[in-house]
Amino acid sequence: MQLYFANHRAVWRVGEVAGIDRDLLEDVLERHRLPEGTPVLLDDLMRPMEPLSSWFRALALGRTAPKTMRSYAYTALMLLGFLESRGLDLQSATEQDIFRFRQWRRQDAENTVGEPTWDKDAAAIGQLYDFLFSIRYVEARPWRATPRGKSLGSGITTDLRVRHMEIEQYLYLRDVGFGGLTPDARLDATFHGWRPHRNRAACELALLTGMRIQEWSTLLLPELGLEVGARPRTTDIDLSACAKNKRPRSVYVPADAMELLDPYLTIERPEIVAKAQRTLRRRHRDLFVVQRLEADGTKVRGVLEGRTVTRVIKDLDxxxxxDTVLETGGGLEPLALFIGHGGRMLTFSGWDRVRWRSWNRLQAWAAHEAAPQMPRRCWVYHDLRHTFALRLLIFLTREALGDTAAQDLPMSTLLDHMTSNPLLVVQRRLGHARPSTTYRYVRYLKDPMREVDDAFREWTSVGGASYITIARHLMNLEEHVHAAPR
Structure with missing residues (x-):
């Protein structure tokens, strides 16, 4: 058996190369179109294997994320292979067989997995058997319910690992690791990195917005009000298709983050685009070629898979x-904010390479007298999100305490508490589904880092600061901006 994943543009390209009539190909694709990324399991005769293929289709039509479907598909294949090696299948498997599979994954396989990975496997197996029961393929789940419920999972909730940065550590990461400066803010003539302005701007954007990497790395220029030739300015972004679990939320991008985009947009990005023109033209048929922006830059209209379509930007996956580019008349302009070789948006692995190069550089300068204390393990981009959350939570908590004292009341009114509760504000800004997730940051409110406490001390006496002010001055970078050239 062989596992594939639905790829619309690949089918279109093959059809064009094979000389299939365009109208016929479009009609076939429209009638038999599977959502992008849908797993397809085929037997040796290239026929869909049931009931897994029907389950995959049900997941896709239920708007399950392609990444999740891929993970579920590989888990199902492992379970199927394990059962077949024992002369069993999904119908004949018993509770003992499922538990043996768990033991094999956790203890006996060549590459065993930990509890968090097994919990993901358990979720996939649970959903698979729920589907098999719904179509009457099995009479019930083959395992019994426990006090924890029907799940095969461990039932263990791992604590949130919050690793945040001091201001000195952040500036060292941004300017030395990503930006190619020396720890004392001088130009490093030996620096041979690639696109330091882009990398510093991405670092600043991640910190001052609290976005996840799948959110900030997939931004398009129109979402920031940066249509070709426009200057950076403060803006709000509605996240949707790229947010975790596709949960919409609004993200404010402060002036400091926008200002650091300017050198990248005016110096580095035009050079990257110019060098990428030949590659982009060669891949013209594979791209979504936008002819114009509509509805104040919230929609795009262009040619996709041979058809002229209009799409809402925030809903683009x-x-x-x-692969979205704008036809400017003088060339193809990628609409992605952060681009690399070939003019395409950097992938997660691409950003990972940038991160490790930065870490190696930080390690090389670690003995310098101006270098701050380094963590034992390499920073990850999500540490910037944790830093954003913790600094904002500390500031808002102090603001809330100051407001209560100013009212000369034993406690604020219920309405004031509901509207200004720091945890609820941070939960909304981070896009957490449950307050309990944000509540895990509370254990870090007693900040042991005196330098950070001093850096934010002046803000504790300011009443009624708006979130815009908080976001702009969150890291108190004004003094450091003059000390360390951008």
Missing amino acids: PALRR
Whole structure:
């Protein structure tokens, strides 16, 4: 058996190369179109294997994320292979067989997995058997319910690992690791990195917005009000297709983050685009070629898979964003904010390479007298999100305490508490589904880092600061901006 994943543009390209009539190909694709990324399991005769293929289709039509479907598909294949090696199948498997599979994954396989990975496997197996029961393929789940419920999972909730940065550590990461400066803010003539302005701007954007990497790395220029030739300015972004679990939320991008985009947009990005023209033209048929922006830059109209379509920008999935370009008359302009070689949006692995190069550089300068204390393990981009959350939570908590004291009341009114509760504000800004997720940051409110406490001390006496002010001055970078050239 062989596992494939639905790829619309690949089918279109093959059809064109094979000389299939365009109208016929479009009609076939329209009638038999599977959502992008749908797993397809085929037997040796290239026929869909049931009931897994029907389950995959049900997941796709239920708007399950392609990444999740891929993970579920591989888990189902492992379970199927394990059962077949024992002369069993999904119908004949018993509770003992499922538990043996768990033991094999956790203890006996060549590459065993930990509890968090097994919990993901358990979720996939649970959903698979729920589907098999719904179509009457099995009479019930083959395992019994426990006090924890029907799940095969461990039932263990791992604590949130919050690794945040001091201001000195952040500036060292941004300017030395990503930006190619020396720890004392001088130009490093030995620096041979690639696109330091882009990398510093991405670092700043991640910190001052609290966005996840799948959110900030997939942004398009129109979402930031940066249509070709426009200057950076403060803006709000509505995240949707690229947010975790596709949960919409609004993200404010402060002036400091926008200002650091300017050198990248005016110096580095035009050079990257110019060098990428030949590659982009060669891949013209594979791209979503936008002819014009509509509805104040919230929609795009262009040619996709041979058809002229209009799409809402915030609803574009990450894969399509990567291939979206604007036909300017003088060339193809990628609409992705952060681009690399070939003019395409950087992938997660691409950003990972940038991160490790930065870490190696930070390690090389670690003995310098101006270098701050380094963590034992390499920073990850999500540490910037944790830093954003913790600094904002500390500031808002102090603001809330100050407001209560100013009212000369034993406690604020219920309405004031509901509207200004720091945890609820941070939860909304981070896009957490449950307050309990944000509540895990509370254990870090007693900040042991005196330098950070001093850096934010002046803000504790300011009453009624708006979130815009908080976001702009969150890291108190004004003094450091003059000390360390951008």
